Amino acid sequence: MxxxxxxxxxxxxxxxxxxxxxxxxxxxxxxxxxxxxxxxxxxxxxxxxxxxxxxxxxxxxxxxxxxxxxxxxxxxxxxxxxxxxxxxxxxxxxxxxxxxxxxxxxxxxxxxxxxxxxxxxxxxxxxxxxxxxxxxxxxxxxxxxxxxxxxxxxxxxxxxxxxxxFERVAKSLEDMAHRCRPSSESFINPGKSLAMDLAESLPMIWGTSSVTSAAAYRLACQLHTNAKYPAIYGELPEADHNQVVAFDGPMAERDIFADTSGRALRLVVLRDVDEHPQVKRRREASVRLAHDRGVPVTELAAEGVHPLERMATLIGLADYASTYLALGYAIDPTPVSAITELKARISP
CATH class of the missing domain: 3.40.50.10490 (Glucose-6-phosphate isomerase like protein; domain 1)
Known part of the structure; x- marks a missing residue:
């Protein structure tokens, strides 16, 4: 992969x-x-x-x-x-x-x-x-x-x-491939760093524009298929009318005296320069709300001028992070046996 x-x-x-x-x-x-x-x-x-x-x-x-x-x-x-x-x-x-x-x-x-x-x-x-x-x-x-x-x-x-x-997009993806190469240490490898953030958590991944929402959905899907890992996809402002309430739920609670850290909620926000002003306010308020309740937050910013360039920076990172998360759990990211079995069950 x-x-x-x-x-x-x-x-x-x-x-x-x-x-x-x-x-x-x-x-x-x-x-x-x-x-x-x-x-x-x-x-x-x-x-x-x-x-x-x-x-x-x-x-x-x-x-x-x-x-x-x-x-x-x-x-x-x-x-x-x-x-x-x-x-x-x-x-x-x-x-x-x-x-x-x-x-x-x-x-x-x-x-x-x-x-x-x-x-x-x-x-x-x-x-x-x-x-x-x-x-x-x-x-x-x-x-x-x-x-x-x-x-x-x-x-x-x-x-x-x-x-x-398209050449600029290709060069952006080449740069991401160089930064996320397997030989690059975790502290300078954005793909490995994001995988470490996501490990042992339930990621709630929010986009803040059409650009970052497409990337957020891609990240959730790649976590499912590559790492066989659950994730929740959302988009602002809609997520502030339902998913935000999970900050007060059982997945947001942490036992600081527990011997091991249980799986708990993590908010992952994909930011964009092209956010509606009210969406920007909602994003900032949501992040503060998460911090106030002890929910860890990862913020990722799209980079580039054209929407396709900005999507490339986030999608490229999502593809690497999901693969490294799979490898961290000793899971082969390539096969999707559950999908294959399901297709076999419904085939005539």
Whole structure:
């Protein structure tokens, strides 16, 4: 898993090149701007939709809907664009939505493995398809799958994204790989440091903007799949209307006389420069509230100018921290046996 995470920068460059060679921007812009964009995917493949929405931001001139299910909403029709993303190209939920989109006459863009069932659906519909060289676990190929979506957003004039941006993102991920290399000691390795913070705690991970919320969700999912570790995902201001009450609950209590430190709540806040003023006030007040109740807090700040750059700094860190946490517990981060068993149980 560590070499796979270290390949993120190369994945950005490969994903961008594959999208350009597939003519994504030109083919989508030729149809005019759709009424809405629906991004269909599950698991790690769905995170690209969150990233696309964050890049487009609140100023997007059309709704961007993320769909993690089998059924295309009834309102989606011929004037809408459906982007189907599947690392394997065979996720049953995504194939179901892509097939429905073709039947309804929607515009379709597919992103996934070459020579896959999803590519067959796109080819039959004469729709663009970005074939990316996915290998290993889909979650380790996030940037291969997400980069073509941002290229598509640029083609639809939903975001500013060019070759220079993707190169900056790749360099940022390379820098993270260097700082988080296995030979780097824990006190200077941000991935190992975050893993040590999270160990023996129940992380409650909050985002404060669309950018950091996408990264917060990614961190929670990576903790689940890599470290087989529970985590709670939230987003401000919503988390201040429910999750904050956990600061007064049993998971926030600590017995200072106990021989060992039991698992207890830890608040992890992902900050952004693009926070609503009231969200910033809520974040600061929430952190003070946690400190007042003895709940430890980890704050991580997104770095960079463009939303995609800022997501890269946090997602890169999340991928390393979750892997190091798994290794700290002597867990192999690569297999997901529970998911494999579940799929076997529901297969016809």
């Amino acid at each position: 560590l070499p796979a995470v270290a390949a993120s920068a190369a994945h950005v460059r490969t994903g961008y090149r594959a999208a350009v060679e597939a003519g994504v921007a030109e083919r989508l812009s030729g149809h005019g701007r759709p009424r809405a964009v629906v991004v269909a995917g599950v698991g790690a493949s769905a995170v690209g939709g969150d990233m696309l929405a964050a890049v487009a931001g609140n100023g997007a001139p059309l709704p961007i809907v993320r769909l993690r299910s089998y059924q295309l909403p009834g309102w989606v029709g011929a004037t809408d664009l459906v982007i189907a993303v599947s690392g394997s190209g065979s996720a049953e939920e995504t194939l179901s939505v892509a097939t429905q989109a073709v039947r309804r006459g929607c515009s379709l863009l597919g992103v996934g493995a070459p020579h896959s069932p999803l590519e067959a659906v796109a080819t039959q519909a004469s729709a663009p398809y970005v074939a990316v060289p996915v290998s290993g676990e889909s979650r380790a190929n996030l940037w291969l799958l997400a980069t073509p979506l941002v290229v598509a957003a640029a083609g639809l004039r939903l975001a500013q994204a060019d070759a220079d941006l």
